[in-house]
Amino acid sequence: LSVIQTPPPNRYPVQTEVHTFSTELIAEAVNFEMSRNGQVFIVNNRISSLYDLEALLHKHVPDARVCVGHGQMPPEELENIIFGFVHYDYDVLVSTTIIESGIDIPNANTIIINGAQNFGLSDLHQMRGRVGRSNKKAFCYLLAPPLAALTPEARRRLQAIENFSDLGSGIHIAMQDLDIRGAGNLLGAEQSGFIADLGYETYQKILSEAVKELKNDEFGDLYAEEIRKGNDLGGENFVDECALESDLQMSFPDDYVPSSSERMLLYRELDGLERDEDVEAFRLRMKDRFGEIPEEGEELIRVVTLRRLGKCLGAEKIFLKAGRMVLYFVQNEKSAYFESKAFGQCIAYAAMNAHRSNLREANGRRSMVIQEVRSVKDAVGILRQISELQAV
Incomplete structure (x- = not known):
């Protein structure tokens, strides 16, 4: 400026x-x-x-x-x-x-x-x-x-x-x-007005979600062609971010990264990664700086890939606890997502693995439960399998 x-x-x-x-x-x-x-x-x-x-x-x-x-x-x-x-x-x-x-x-x-x-x-x-x-x-x-x-x-x-x-x-x-x-002051950290209550990044996220919701619902007729392309591509067109809730050990231990401020910087950097190549480069830098990464650190790094795959499959939230994984799909049950390729892949996986997975609907929210998922590594492997399936 x-x-x-x-x-x-x-x-x-x-x-x-x-x-x-x-x-x-x-x-x-x-x-x-x-x-x-x-x-x-x-x-x-x-x-x-x-x-x-x-x-x-x-x-x-x-x-x-x-x-x-x-x-x-x-x-x-x-x-x-x-x-x-x-x-x-x-x-x-x-x-x-x-x-x-x-x-x-x-x-x-x-x-x-x-x-x-x-x-x-x-x-x-x-x-x-x-x-x-x-x-x-x-x-x-x-x-x-x-x-x-x-x-x-x-x-x-x-x-x-x-x-x-x-x-x-x-x-x-x-x-x-x-x-x-x-x-507010869009050029710096100081915010004002309604943005002060949210923060700039959260405000942008909410604004983006609102625009996407209007495109898919109220103005679906105007954006029919764009939605159709999104259906062919997958669920990423309908989900801005995939959240994860888990009871697994996922962190960089104190004896691996001694400085708490350094750990926070690493967590923040990891949270901003999206591509597999960037995640692999991050893993190599960690090994070079701190030595071999412990298993709980590897699990944390795999979370980036898990969330990316979950977003591509249209999962707004992944629940990973007690040895099972639950994928919570797009909340709006009338969304065009449920006619998309990504949801078809999830149905195909559930049909092929009926012994350990099932689709369910509760309180208007559709989800898929998959049993025998004991680590982030297992969860990533399953989501990769789903992504490679032919849609039903």
């Missing part, structure tokens, strides 16, 4: 203040700017109110030369007004947000934004950027109802634009905007 933080020479931060609407404040700000031969923007996003503000200025600052500009004017008239303001024919331009971008008038160094609570952070930041474009000190006045009367989001927006007024603070305003909207 490249951030521009160095301002041009002889630039000053724009002094930003939040106030309630006050005729005295507006008159004082305009008089001060006129006293140093500067110009003023007054922004109001309702065209119907622009001329009321013009009348207010004529009444309280009679010396001010005021013009009004908005997007519903004929283009020629609006162009003449803007050029007149650029050439210092007017002291005050009362307008809508049409000044937000594309206008660079170095002599305009005060901006008054009425109804600031109704603007987004990016709008406020852009409009504030219309002043302070020379070597003069600039001012930005945000006029809004009392903070206590505003919504929490509007209050946070005004506080953010007031607090982040230093030059180069645009990135901080953008991050604060993400925070207010609930998206």
Whole structure:
């Protein structure tokens, strides 16, 4: 991420203040700017109110030369007004947000934004950027109802634009905007909004599962071709992750990897592996660093392959306890998974091994129980056999 933080020479931060609407404040700000031969923007996003503000200025600052500009004017008239303001024919331009971008008038160094609570952070930041474009000190006045009367989001927006007024603070305003909207800081470890309760990885996982569920169920007709291809490929199209629950000994013992922090790093690295080649490379590195891997360590390494095979067969969870293995299939009993090649392979295995396996359904959840599975090694061997079968 490249951030521009160095301002041009002889630039000053724009002094930003939040106030309630006050005729005295507006008159004082305009008089001060006129006293140093500067110009003023007054922004109001309702065209119907622009001329009321013009009348207010004529009444309280009679010396001010005021013009009004908005997007519903004929283009020629609006162009003449803007050029007149650029050439210092007017002291005050009362307008809508049409000044937000594309206008660079170095002599305009005060901006008054009425109804600031109704603007987004990016709008406020852009409009504030219309002043302070020379070597003069600039001012930005945000006029809004009392903070206590505003919504929490509007209050946070005004506080953010007031607090982040230093030059180069645009990135901080953008991050604060993400925070207010609930998206969080996607570029780092800090999270906010609803993501703070889940964590970024879990949020992405849930989002992916929700999209896949909508594709397979509610919008199944639109994605019929994609689902058909998934049926031909296997159950991986229907399962994001295969969980494992087991009572077997699976770990790197303390006497094999003495450092607890090192063990945690190895567990994390192992959890991120998917391909058999990566698992084998991990096993070779372990042997090279720590020596021959004990059996409980080998069992842990085999878990990666077990979960991958389970995912390919459409198992959301594998239960490996008391000498038996239970594969819990896709929970939605109406899912297209149950017409897929992967489920056909599971049926074929159950039919060929009726003495040790059977399919069952309880509480709307379909599963397959396989007896005489006493290790992860046995479980991997069985899932490989199922994957190589012809579907029924």
